[in-house]
Amino acid sequence: MDEETESIYYANNTDTSVHIIAKTQYADTIMPCIFSENVHRTSVSPHSERDALIDFDFLNNTDTITLFIIKKDDVLNYSWKEIADNSMFLSIYILSKNDILLLSETKFNKTIPYPPTWKMRNMKIYTPKNR
Amino acid sequence: MENAKYEDLYTQKQIIMKILILFVLTATLLVSCKKCYFDSDNAVIKNESDKNIVILKLYYDYQKNPNDTIIYDDFSVYELSMRSIKPKETLSIIYWNKREKDVISAADTFSVHILDEEVVYEYSWKEVCNKYKVLCRYDLSGQDIINLNFTIPYPPSPEMKNMKMYPPYEELNFH
Numbered sequence: 001m002d003e004e005t006e007s008i009y010y011a012n013n014t015d016t017s018v019h020i021i022a023k024t025q026y027a028d029t030i031m032p033c034i035f036s037e038n039v040h041r042t043s044v045s046p047h048s049e050r051d052a053l054i055d056f057d058f059l060n061n062t063d064t065i066t067l068f069i070i071k072k073d074d075v076l077n078y079s080w081k082e083i084a085d086n087s088m089f090l091s092i093y094i095l096s097k098n099d100i101l102l103l104s105e106t107k108f109n110k111t112i113p114y115p116p117t118w119k120m121r122n123m124k125i126y127t128p129k130n131r
Numbered sequence: 132m133e134n135a136k137y138e139d140l141y142t143q144k145q146i147i148m149k150i151l152i153l154f155v156l157t158a159t160l161l162v163s164c165k166k167c168y169f170d171s172d173n174a175v176i177k178n179e180s181d182k183n184i185v186i187l188k189l190y191y192d193y194q195k196n197p198n199d200t201i202i203y204d205d206f207s208v209y210e211l212s213m214r215s216i217k218p219k220e221t222l223s224i225i226y227w228n229k230r231e232k233d234v235i236s237a238a239d240t241f242s243v244h245i246l247d248e249e250v251v252y253e254y255s256w257k258e259v260c261n262k263y264k265v266l267c268r269y270d271l272s273g274q275d276i277i278n279l280n281f282t283i284p285y286p287p288s289p290e291m292k293n294m295k296m297y298p299p300y301e302e303l304n305f306h
Contacts, residue, residue, distance in 0.1 A: 035185060035215035035248055043205075076204060080252050 008052045008100060011113040012044040017072035018090065018114060019043045022054055027064040029092045029126055031084040043072055049111060065100075067093040069114050087128040091116065094124035174225035174281045176243070178216040183248035184266065184285060185215045188224055200268060200297070202244060202260045215248045224283070225276070240295075242270045245285050267303065270295040 012018050022040045023032040032039050044050045054065070069091045074083060082088070091114065103119060104110050116125050178184050187202065187209045203209070216222045224243060245267045251259060258264065267285060275294050276283065284291075292300045 035183070035251075037214070076256050079255050079258075082255075 007110070008054055009049045009109065009111045010042065010044050010052050011049045011111045012046060013113055013115060015046050017043060017045050019070045019072045019075045020052070020114075021068040021070070022052065023066050023068075024064065027066060027094050029066070029094070031068055031080075031089075034080055044114075052112070063097050065093075065095050067095070067112065069093070089128050090114070092126040092128075093120075094126075099123050173223040174276050174283060175221040176216060176224045176245075176283045176285060177221045178218055179284045179288075180286055181218050183215045183217055185246045185248050185251050186222060186224060187244040187246065189242070200242065200270075202263065202265070204257060204260045221282070239272050240270050241273070241276065242268060243283075244268050265297075268297045270297075 010020055020042050021032070021034060022042075023036075024038050034041060040052070040054050042050055042052055068089050070083060070089055074088050078088065093112070093116070095112070099120075100110055100112065103112055113120075116123070176186055189203075189209060214222055225241065244265050246259070246265055250264050254262075254264060267287070269283065269287075271279075271283065271294055275291075279288075279290060286303060287294070287296060287300055294300070296303070
Protein backbone atom coordinates (compact mmCIF):
# COMPACT_ATOMS: atom_id res chain seq x y z
CA MET A 1 0.00 0.00 0.00
CA ASP A 2 1.35 3.40 -0.97
CA GLU A 3 2.11 5.36 2.24
CA GLU A 4 0.84 8.53 0.71
CA THR A 5 -2.65 7.21 0.07
CA GLU A 6 -3.27 5.90 3.57
CA SER A 7 -5.65 7.51 6.00
CA ILE A 8 -4.70 9.78 8.84
CA TYR A 9 -6.31 9.35 12.25
CA TYR A 10 -6.71 11.58 15.24
CA ALA A 11 -6.29 10.10 18.70
CA ASN A 12 -7.87 11.89 21.63
CA ASN A 13 -6.12 10.69 24.77
CA THR A 14 -7.98 13.02 27.13
CA ASP A 15 -11.15 12.73 29.19
CA THR A 16 -13.14 15.28 27.18
CA SER A 17 -14.33 15.40 23.61
CA VAL A 18 -12.36 17.60 21.26
CA HIS A 19 -13.13 19.20 17.94
CA ILE A 20 -10.33 19.46 15.41
CA ILE A 21 -10.22 21.91 12.54
CA ALA A 22 -7.69 21.09 9.84
CA LYS A 23 -6.58 23.64 7.27
CA THR A 24 -3.99 23.84 4.54
CA GLN A 25 -2.88 26.75 2.36
CA TYR A 26 -1.26 28.82 5.08
CA ALA A 27 1.04 27.51 7.77
CA ASP A 28 -0.03 29.93 10.47
CA THR A 29 -2.11 30.02 13.63
CA ILE A 30 -4.94 32.15 12.26
CA MET A 31 -8.22 30.29 12.49
CA PRO A 32 -9.61 29.77 9.01
CA CYS A 33 -13.11 30.30 7.76
CA ILE A 34 -14.64 27.05 8.96
CA PHE A 35 -16.86 26.75 5.91
CA SER A 36 -14.03 26.89 3.40
CA GLU A 37 -13.25 24.00 1.04
CA ASN A 38 -9.71 23.83 2.43
CA VAL A 39 -10.99 23.14 5.92
CA HIS A 40 -11.99 19.81 7.43
CA ARG A 41 -13.70 19.50 10.81
CA THR A 42 -14.00 16.42 13.00
CA SER A 43 -14.97 15.64 16.58
CA VAL A 44 -13.23 12.93 18.56
CA SER A 45 -14.64 11.35 21.72
CA PRO A 46 -12.53 10.86 24.85
CA HIS A 47 -9.93 8.10 24.66
CA SER A 48 -10.73 7.20 21.10
CA GLU A 49 -9.51 7.57 17.55
CA ARG A 50 -11.25 8.85 14.49
CA ASP A 51 -10.46 8.93 10.81
CA ALA A 52 -9.47 12.49 10.05
CA LEU A 53 -10.97 12.08 6.56
CA ILE A 54 -7.92 13.78 5.14
CA ASP A 55 -5.11 12.20 3.22
CA PHE A 56 -1.93 13.25 1.57
CA ASP A 57 -3.81 14.63 -1.42
CA PHE A 58 -5.17 17.22 0.99
CA LEU A 59 -1.62 18.22 1.79
CA ASN A 60 -0.40 18.50 -1.78
CA ASN A 61 -0.69 22.28 -2.11
CA THR A 62 1.51 23.38 0.75
CA ASP A 63 2.94 20.23 2.31
CA THR A 64 1.73 21.57 5.65
CA ILE A 65 -1.42 21.12 7.67
CA THR A 66 -2.51 23.21 10.64
CA LEU A 67 -4.73 21.63 13.26
CA PHE A 68 -6.74 23.71 15.72
CA ILE A 69 -7.79 21.59 18.67
CA ILE A 70 -10.76 22.91 20.63
CA LYS A 71 -12.85 21.55 23.48
CA LYS A 72 -16.07 20.32 21.96
CA ASP A 73 -18.06 21.93 24.78
CA ASP A 74 -16.60 25.30 23.80
CA VAL A 75 -17.79 24.80 20.23
CA LEU A 76 -21.29 24.15 21.53
CA ASN A 77 -21.38 27.06 23.97
CA TYR A 78 -19.46 29.77 22.12
CA SER A 79 -19.72 31.16 18.63
CA TRP A 80 -16.90 30.58 16.13
CA LYS A 81 -16.29 34.30 16.28
CA GLU A 82 -15.71 34.17 20.05
CA ILE A 83 -13.50 31.11 19.71
CA ALA A 84 -11.33 32.81 17.07
CA ASP A 85 -11.21 36.22 18.79
CA ASN A 86 -10.27 34.74 22.17
CA SER A 87 -7.97 31.98 20.83
CA MET A 88 -9.97 29.36 22.67
CA PHE A 89 -7.77 26.53 21.46
CA LEU A 90 -6.34 23.73 23.55
CA SER A 91 -3.47 23.49 21.10
CA ILE A 92 -2.44 24.32 17.54
CA TYR A 93 -0.25 21.96 15.51
CA ILE A 94 1.54 22.97 12.30
CA LEU A 95 2.68 19.69 10.77
CA SER A 96 4.54 18.85 7.61
CA LYS A 97 4.07 15.64 5.64
CA ASN A 98 7.30 14.37 7.15
CA ASP A 99 6.00 15.10 10.65
CA ILE A 100 2.92 13.02 9.92
CA LEU A 101 5.00 10.18 8.49
CA LEU A 102 7.08 10.23 11.69
CA LEU A 103 3.91 9.66 13.67
CA SER A 104 3.19 6.33 11.97
CA GLU A 105 2.73 3.72 14.65
CA THR A 106 2.70 0.90 12.14
CA LYS A 107 3.21 0.60 8.41
CA PHE A 108 -0.44 1.46 7.79
CA ASN A 109 -1.45 3.75 10.63
CA LYS A 110 -0.72 7.45 10.83
CA THR A 111 -2.16 8.83 14.03
CA ILE A 112 -1.93 12.39 15.26
CA PRO A 113 -2.40 12.38 19.03
CA TYR A 114 -3.72 14.95 21.40
CA PRO A 115 -2.13 15.79 23.80
CA PRO A 116 1.16 15.82 21.88
CA THR A 117 3.56 12.97 22.60
CA TRP A 118 7.30 12.93 23.14
CA LYS A 119 7.74 12.05 19.44
CA MET A 120 6.33 15.48 18.61
CA ARG A 121 8.80 17.47 20.72
CA ASN A 122 10.50 19.06 17.70
CA MET A 123 7.31 19.78 15.81
CA LYS A 124 5.57 23.17 15.72
CA ILE A 125 3.05 23.05 18.51
CA TYR A 126 1.48 26.10 20.15
CA THR A 127 -0.60 26.34 23.26
CA PRO A 128 -2.43 29.66 23.75
CA LYS A 129 -1.45 31.32 27.03
CA ASN A 130 -4.95 31.32 28.48
CA ARG A 131 -4.94 27.52 28.32
CA MET B 132 -9.39 2.45 -62.04
CA GLU B 133 -11.50 5.58 -61.72
CA ASN B 134 -14.56 3.49 -61.03
CA ALA B 135 -12.71 1.82 -58.17
CA LYS B 136 -11.84 5.26 -56.77
CA TYR B 137 -15.47 6.38 -56.89
CA GLU B 138 -16.59 3.13 -55.26
CA ASP B 139 -14.14 3.72 -52.39
CA LEU B 140 -15.48 7.23 -51.85
CA TYR B 141 -19.06 5.95 -51.92
CA THR B 142 -18.25 3.27 -49.32
CA GLN B 143 -16.56 5.83 -47.08
CA LYS B 144 -19.61 8.09 -47.29
CA GLN B 145 -21.87 5.20 -46.36
CA ILE B 146 -19.74 4.43 -43.30
CA ILE B 147 -19.74 8.06 -42.19
CA MET B 148 -23.53 8.29 -42.60
CA LYS B 149 -24.03 5.14 -40.53
CA ILE B 150 -21.80 6.49 -37.77
CA LEU B 151 -23.69 9.81 -37.75
CA ILE B 152 -27.06 8.08 -37.58
CA LEU B 153 -25.85 5.90 -34.72
CA PHE B 154 -24.54 8.96 -32.88
CA VAL B 155 -27.82 10.87 -33.27
CA LEU B 156 -29.86 7.88 -32.11
CA THR B 157 -27.66 7.38 -29.05
CA ALA B 158 -27.76 11.06 -28.15
CA THR B 159 -31.55 11.10 -28.49
CA LEU B 160 -31.87 8.04 -26.30
CA LEU B 161 -29.69 9.52 -23.57
CA VAL B 162 -31.43 12.88 -23.57
CA SER B 163 -34.87 11.33 -23.32
CA CYS B 164 -34.01 8.73 -20.71
CA LYS B 165 -34.73 10.13 -17.26
CA LYS B 166 -33.83 6.83 -15.64
CA CYS B 167 -30.30 7.24 -17.01
CA TYR B 168 -30.04 10.54 -15.14
CA PHE B 169 -31.50 8.95 -12.03
CA ASP B 170 -28.73 6.38 -12.00
CA SER B 171 -25.80 8.64 -12.69
CA ASP B 172 -26.34 12.26 -11.61
CA ASN B 173 -25.76 13.85 -8.25
CA ALA B 174 -28.36 16.21 -6.84
CA VAL B 175 -27.11 19.69 -6.01
CA ILE B 176 -28.28 22.66 -4.03
CA LYS B 177 -27.94 25.92 -5.90
CA ASN B 178 -27.67 29.16 -3.98
CA GLU B 179 -29.81 31.71 -5.78
CA SER B 180 -29.66 34.20 -2.90
CA ASP B 181 -27.17 37.01 -2.42
CA LYS B 182 -25.51 35.67 0.73
CA ASN B 183 -23.49 32.61 1.70
CA ILE B 184 -25.59 29.74 3.00
CA VAL B 185 -24.65 26.67 5.02
CA ILE B 186 -26.19 23.27 4.40
CA LEU B 187 -26.82 20.67 7.09
CA LYS B 188 -27.31 17.19 5.75
CA LEU B 189 -27.36 14.24 8.10
CA TYR B 190 -25.08 11.31 7.43
CA TYR B 191 -27.27 8.56 5.96
CA ASP B 192 -27.31 6.53 9.20
CA TYR B 193 -29.23 9.32 10.89
CA GLN B 194 -31.73 9.87 8.12
CA LYS B 195 -33.99 7.03 9.13
CA ASN B 196 -36.51 9.15 11.01
CA PRO B 197 -38.10 11.53 8.51
CA ASN B 198 -40.17 13.19 11.24
CA ASP B 199 -37.11 14.34 13.06
CA THR B 200 -36.83 17.98 12.10
CA ILE B 201 -34.59 19.22 14.87
CA ILE B 202 -31.02 20.36 14.52
CA TYR B 203 -28.79 18.03 16.48
CA ASP B 204 -26.38 19.65 18.88
CA ASP B 205 -23.88 16.98 17.97
CA PHE B 206 -22.84 18.54 14.66
CA SER B 207 -20.62 15.60 13.84
CA VAL B 208 -23.77 13.81 12.64
CA TYR B 209 -23.82 16.22 9.72
CA GLU B 210 -21.71 15.43 6.74
CA LEU B 211 -20.16 17.94 4.39
CA SER B 212 -18.65 19.60 7.48
CA MET B 213 -21.26 22.31 7.11
CA ARG B 214 -19.85 23.43 3.80
CA SER B 215 -21.08 26.81 2.66
CA ILE B 216 -22.28 27.78 -0.76
CA LYS B 217 -21.55 31.19 -2.23
CA PRO B 218 -24.20 33.04 -4.24
CA LYS B 219 -24.86 31.44 -7.64
CA GLU B 220 -22.74 28.40 -6.79
CA THR B 221 -23.82 24.79 -6.27
CA LEU B 222 -22.90 22.00 -3.89
CA SER B 223 -23.47 18.28 -4.45
CA ILE B 224 -25.79 17.15 -1.70
CA ILE B 225 -26.91 13.67 -2.73
CA TYR B 226 -24.59 11.21 -4.38
CA TRP B 227 -27.08 9.16 -6.26
CA ASN B 228 -25.65 5.81 -5.32
CA LYS B 229 -27.59 2.75 -4.17
CA ARG B 230 -27.26 3.54 -0.45
CA GLU B 231 -28.69 7.04 -0.77
CA LYS B 232 -31.50 5.80 -2.99
CA ASP B 233 -32.36 3.08 -0.46
CA VAL B 234 -32.59 5.59 2.36
CA ILE B 235 -34.69 8.02 0.38
CA SER B 236 -36.89 5.21 -0.94
CA ALA B 237 -37.46 3.87 2.55
CA ALA B 238 -38.53 7.17 4.03
CA ASP B 239 -39.28 8.90 0.78
CA THR B 240 -38.11 12.07 2.47
CA PHE B 241 -34.83 13.84 2.15
CA SER B 242 -34.42 16.64 4.69
CA VAL B 243 -31.87 19.38 4.61
CA HIS B 244 -31.51 22.50 6.74
CA ILE B 245 -30.35 25.75 5.16
CA LEU B 246 -28.74 28.37 7.37
CA ASP B 247 -27.22 31.80 6.95
CA GLU B 248 -23.42 31.44 7.18
CA GLU B 249 -23.16 34.65 9.22
CA VAL B 250 -25.61 33.30 11.78
CA VAL B 251 -23.63 30.08 12.19
CA TYR B 252 -20.49 32.14 12.68
CA GLU B 253 -21.99 34.65 15.12
CA TYR B 254 -24.01 32.36 17.38
CA SER B 255 -22.97 29.32 19.41
CA TRP B 256 -24.13 25.98 18.06
CA LYS B 257 -26.42 25.59 21.07
CA GLU B 258 -28.19 28.82 20.20
CA VAL B 259 -28.49 27.76 16.57
CA CYS B 260 -30.11 24.49 17.71
CA ASN B 261 -32.30 25.77 20.53
CA LYS B 262 -33.56 28.82 18.69
CA TYR B 263 -33.79 26.90 15.40
CA LYS B 264 -31.95 29.61 13.52
CA VAL B 265 -32.65 28.27 10.06
CA LEU B 266 -33.47 30.11 6.87
CA CYS B 267 -35.37 27.11 5.66
CA ARG B 268 -35.78 23.35 5.90
CA TYR B 269 -36.70 21.24 2.89
CA ASP B 270 -38.39 17.83 3.26
CA LEU B 271 -38.29 16.54 -0.29
CA SER B 272 -39.30 13.23 -1.79
CA GLY B 273 -37.23 11.42 -4.37
CA GLN B 274 -39.83 12.42 -6.98
CA ASP B 275 -39.54 16.08 -5.94
CA ILE B 276 -35.81 15.93 -6.60
CA ILE B 277 -36.32 14.34 -10.01
CA ASN B 278 -38.98 16.95 -10.85
CA LEU B 279 -36.45 19.66 -9.98
CA ASN B 280 -34.04 18.06 -12.41
CA PHE B 281 -31.61 17.31 -9.59
CA THR B 282 -31.01 21.00 -8.88
CA ILE B 283 -32.59 22.13 -5.62
CA PRO B 284 -32.63 25.94 -5.45
CA TYR B 285 -32.54 28.19 -2.43
CA PRO B 286 -34.63 30.28 -2.18
CA PRO B 287 -37.32 27.86 -3.35
CA SER B 288 -38.53 28.29 -6.91
CA PRO B 289 -42.22 28.46 -7.93
CA GLU B 290 -41.94 24.78 -8.96
CA MET B 291 -41.46 24.00 -5.28
CA LYS B 292 -44.61 25.68 -3.98
CA ASN B 293 -46.35 22.34 -3.29
CA MET B 294 -43.26 20.68 -1.82
CA LYS B 295 -42.81 20.28 1.94
CA MET B 296 -40.73 22.95 3.55
CA TYR B 297 -40.49 25.04 6.69
CA PRO B 298 -41.43 27.84 6.82
CA PRO B 299 -44.11 27.13 4.20
CA TYR B 300 -43.45 28.40 0.69
CA GLU B 301 -46.04 31.20 1.04
CA GLU B 302 -44.30 32.56 4.15
CA LEU B 303 -40.88 32.53 2.55
CA ASN B 304 -42.37 35.04 0.11
CA PHE B 305 -39.48 35.32 -2.27
CA HIS B 306 -41.55 35.32 -5.42
